[in-house]
Amino acid sequence: MSERQYDIVVFGATGFTGGLTAEYLAAHVPEGCRWALAGRSTAKLEAVRERLAAIDPACADLPLLQADVTDAASLRTVAESTRVVVTTVGPYLQYGEPLVAACAEAGTDYVDLCGEPEFVDRMYLAHHETALRTGARLVHACGLDSIPYDLGAYFTVGRLPADGPITVDAQIRADAEFSGGTFSSALTAFSRARHMTAVAKRRRAADPRPADRTIRTPSGPPTRDAETGRWLVPMPTLDPQIVARSAAALPRYGTSFTYRQAAAMKRLTTLVATGAGLGVLAVAAQIPPVRNALGKVRKPGDGPSAQRRARSWFQVRFTGEAAGQRVVTEFAGGDPGYDETAKMMSESAMCLAFDDLPETAGQVTTAVAMGDPLVARLQNAGLRIRVLDE
Secondary structure, three states, X not given: OOOOOEEEEEEOOOOHHXXXXXXXXXXXXXXXXXXXXXXOOHHHHHHHHHHHHXXXXXXXXXXXXXXXXXXXXXXXXXXXXXXXXXXXXOOHHHHOHHHHHHHHHHOOEEEEOOOXXXXXXXXXXXXXHHHHHHOOEEEOOOEOOEHHHHHHHHHHHOOOOOOOEEEEEEEEEEEXXXXXXXXXXXXXXXXXXXXXXXHHHHHHHHOOXXXXXXXXXXXXXXXXXXXXXXXXXXXXXXXXXXXXXXXXXXXXXXXXXXXXXXXXXXXXXXXHHHHHHHHHHHHHOOOHHHHHHHHOXXXXXXXXXXXXXXXXXXXXXXXXXXXXXXXXXXXXXXXXXXXXXXXXXXXXXXXXXHOOOOOOOEEOOHHHHOHHHHHHHHHHOOOEEEEEEO
């Protein structure tokens, strides 16, 4: 790995979030970092490079690698040339597997921002064993899905005794817009509910669980929090699954670990409107012509303006309890889906490339692969990961 031509390659830098990721790296890579941009269109990559040169003039000489998800040889060349690939090319179910396969075969660390449960499970079944053999670390969900929840729970349990049961409850609040890529991924997930369930069952059968500890991620109907008065709505996201996998791999989560996650809403009308909207979207996604029409409303590559992102924010509040002790923590920041996601993706890639980390391989979570070093990186980068009350 130390003999590779590059430390980091950004695949998909011509897209909306990929461009933000490249901009963050241009401003923050350490001196001597060897990095490059990869994508289908050399002309578009050149335009991105010109934009990056305004951030750091050294980026004017940034290498450009032509690669396409339909060209396995080009992806293999990219994977074999670098220590870490960070990719924003989604929806991942449609475009993601060839690059995962190339990285697993080449022993190359892989980072994405995927929030698609079916894709993550499929990649485990297809490429985890190969990555174990080659030493590749396949780290999915390194953006809003699922770093705030995975590292937030990790940070919380680290402040509780681990010799008994631990319970962590997460409440999410946010004010932000979503991109075309996020919308496209959601449509795909809704349209494949049965496939997702079947693949998840296969994953559970193949994924070992600790024999001496239990991990639970219960869900249920909306409830009202007695302390804050907010309505808590469990959301069908990838995040609890990621947290559960970290808990299964790390003894610090106690002899029995329970994790619950919900969106916190101030008004009942907001809850009803959100539920109705998701229900309509789930039904519409089952009808191909309607799904295709919805996909054109907001296409991958679209995203909110810099002004709108500047007004955006998110907060995840964790309440952890164990052995009579209680701790309240927070993972919070600015625009969650784009600016902060680009930051989290970039810091994850640099963490894998440069930090002293535990020996891991295969499909691993951010908490398992990077843990405390990544928490420290994100704190230094301006994200608020802190104890509020104990």
